[in-house]
Amino acid sequence: MxxxxxxxxxxxxxxxxxxxxxxxxxxxxxxxxxALALCTVCALPVFHFYGGLSGYGDQPExxxxxxxxxxxxxDAAPAIDLETTAxxxxxxxxxxxxxxxxxxxxxxxxxxxxxxxxxxxxLPKAAPIKRQELALAHxxxxxxxxxxxxxxxxxxxxxGIRAMDLYSRQPDTEGNFGVARVVIVVGGLGISQTSxxxxxxxxxxNVTLAFAPYGNSLNRWMQTAxxxxxxxxxxxPMEPIDYPQNNPGPHTLRTEADLEENLANLHWAMSRxxxxxxxxxYLGNKILQQPAGxxxxxxxxxxxxxxxxxxxxxxxxxxxxxxxxxLVPYARAEILIDNVRSRSAxxxxxxxxxxxxxxxxxxxxxANAFPDSIAMISxxxxxxxxxxxxxTPVTAVVKDPNK
Numbered sequence: 084m085x086x087x088x089x090x091x092x093x094x095x096x097x098x099x100x101x102x103x104x105x106x107x108x109x110x111x112x113x114x115x116x117x118a119l120a121l122c123t124v125c126a127l128p129v130f131h132f133y134g135g136l137s138g139y140g141d142q143p144e145x146x147x148x149x150x151x152x153x154x155x156x157x158d159a160a161p162a163i164d165l166e167t168t169a170x171x172x173x174x175x176x177x178x179x180x181x182x183x184x185x186x187x188x189x190x191x192x193x194x195x196x197x198x199x200x201x202x203x204x205x206l207p208k209a210a211p212i213k214r215q216e217l218a219l220a221h222x223x224x225x226x227x228x229x230x231x232x233x234x235x236x237x238x239x240x241x242x243g244i245r246a247m248d249l250y251s252r253q254p255d256t257e258g259n260f261g262v263a264r265v266v267i268v269v270g271g272l273g274i275s276q277t278s279x280x281x282x283x284x285x286x287x288x289n290v291t292l293a294f295a296p297y298g299n300s301l302n303r304w305m306q307t308a309x310x311x312x313x314x315x316x317x318x319x320p321m322e323p324i325d326y327p328q329n330n331p332g333p334h335t336l337r338t339e340a341d342l343e344e345n346l347a348n349l350h351w352a353m354s355r356x357x358x359x360x361x362x363x364x365y366l367g368n369k370i371l372q373q374p375a376g377x378x379x380x381x382x383x384x385x386x387x388x389x390x391x392x393x394x395x396x397x398x399x400x401x402x403x404x405x406x407x408x409x410l411v412p413y414a415r416a417e418i419l420i421d422n423v424r425s426r427s428a429x430x431x432x433x434x435x436x437x438x439x440x441x442x443x444x445x446x447x448x449x450a451n452a453f454p455d456s457i458a459m460i461s462x463x464x465x466x467x468x469x470x471x472x473x474x475t476p477v478t479a480v481v482k483d484p485n486k
Contacts, residue, residue, distance in 0.1 A: 212248045215358075221306035223357040224249055227388070232347065234354030237387045245388030247360045247412060247478060252288065252314045254479035263440035264475045265467070267291070267460060268392060268416065270318055270363065271452040272308075273298020278452040285461045288312030289474040293363050293392075296320070296355040297332055305356055314476045315359040316392055319352050321367025331366045338369060338376040345376075349383060360478050361390030361412070368397040374405050381409040390481050394449045395419055412483040416449035421456040429456060433463045437472050445480055 215224065226240035227249060237246045256262045269286065270293035272279045282292060283304070292308050293316035294301060308315060320331030322338055334348040353362075362384060370376050371393070384391055393402045395416030406413035418439070420432045432448065439446035450456045464474050 212251065213244055214251060214253060215249050217310075217312060220250070220309040220312070221358065228357065231350045231354055233351040235357060236350050236353040237357070237359075237389060239386070239388040246358075247388055247390045247481075250309075250314065250358050250360050251478040252312060252476040254475045255289070255473055256475070257479075262444070262473050263437070263471055264445050264473050264480065265436050265440045266414070266445070266447040266475055266477050266480055267420070267436075267450065267464075268293055268316065268363070268394070268448070268477060269450050269452055269457070269460065270316075270365070270394065271295055273301050273304055275452065276300070278454065278457070279304050281454065282452050282457050283308050283311055283313070285457055286313075287461075287464045287474060289476055290460065290464065291316060291477045293318050294356055294359070295365065296334075296352045301356050305358055309358050314478060315356070316361055316363045316477070317352060317356050317359045318365040319349070319362050319367075321364045322370045323366040324369045326369065329366065336367070336370060336380060338373050342379050345380060346383060349380060353387070359389075361392055361481075363392040363394055364397070365394075366396070368400075371397045371400045371402055374401045377401060377405045378409060381405050381411045385409050385411045390414065390478065390483075392416070392477055392481075395447075396449075406482075407484055410484045412478075412481045412485070414447060414477055414481045416447045418446065418448040420448045420450035420460070421453060424453060424455065426455055426459060429459045433459065437463075437470060440472055447477075447480065 223235070224240070224244075226242075227237055227244065227246050228235045229238045230236075239245055254264075256264070268291045269282055272282055272292050273294040274297065276299070279298070286292070288311055291314045294305065295318045298304070305315060320333075320335040322335055323329045323331070326335070326337070334351045336345050336348055340348075364371060370380075381391065390412035391402065391406060391414075393400060393413070393415040396419065400415075402415065403413060405411075418432055418436055420436070421429050423429075429450075436446045436448045450460060467474050
């Protein structure tokens, strides 16, 4: 009986548990079906929505048949080959939703490739002005000279210092601040020992002196003038219209000479003197009117770090235009002080200089080393301050395309 009751107890406990398992399995099956039905109902609008997009504006597509797969069937389904079914659009493709593929898009206009804008090189800039000390003014700077075929000629130093700057004299007034400035250049020095000494001793240091290349003792006179504080120019013999009847002298720069000959003659003249800021013409009313012959000469002058001063005797000179083209610092005389060699005529020209300077701020005059000219210029300079005039060196008013 105990055994039966024991079996009975075991069956009683066992049977309820078995019924619970059956109920759980039954409930789980029903729940899966319900969930699957709900997913199907919810998925239909979604498929309908995306299907509608593909045929927007067209007739509606037939309903999509959805086939449900069991997990075993899903695992057994063939894998999708992404490399053969996926298409990656390029930059020139757009999606046409109505056709379901890609279309090539071509530019509507001709594409012109951009070209880089060239950078314009600025003109070469001269180094800041560095002037020679007065105690050393009579000595050529070793950095600014080189040995040529005819002797020592000027050059630009490795750090860009030019003879025009180093051997220049500082003006009393820097720039133009309403001062009536007068530039006076006296040429022909070195030919006459008496006139050369008179000019150096009598004229104030703000007067610029120009030496001819044919004089005697040029180096000695150069040193004397530099110690006195003068700026110096070198006169170049240049071909006049009536050459050779009117002959400036040996080594004249001529229009019909080839470049090699003219450069050799130019270097010869340059080697006759040192410590000058530039060159000026002696005669030359033929070559100064012909740019083809003048350009290579001006190019060499610029290369040597010099300025060009035109004495004002040549009408219709091409000098200003060629100077700009060849980057030559340039100045030109406007008044010939002693083209008429009389004291009254010289006095009249000096008064004209003063009047023009007061009217425009600047006047440039050219004279020769005649005794009367030297004496009257000296007197004019002595009275310049009380007359409201400032005598200034030529480099202070030069037009320098390098600055």
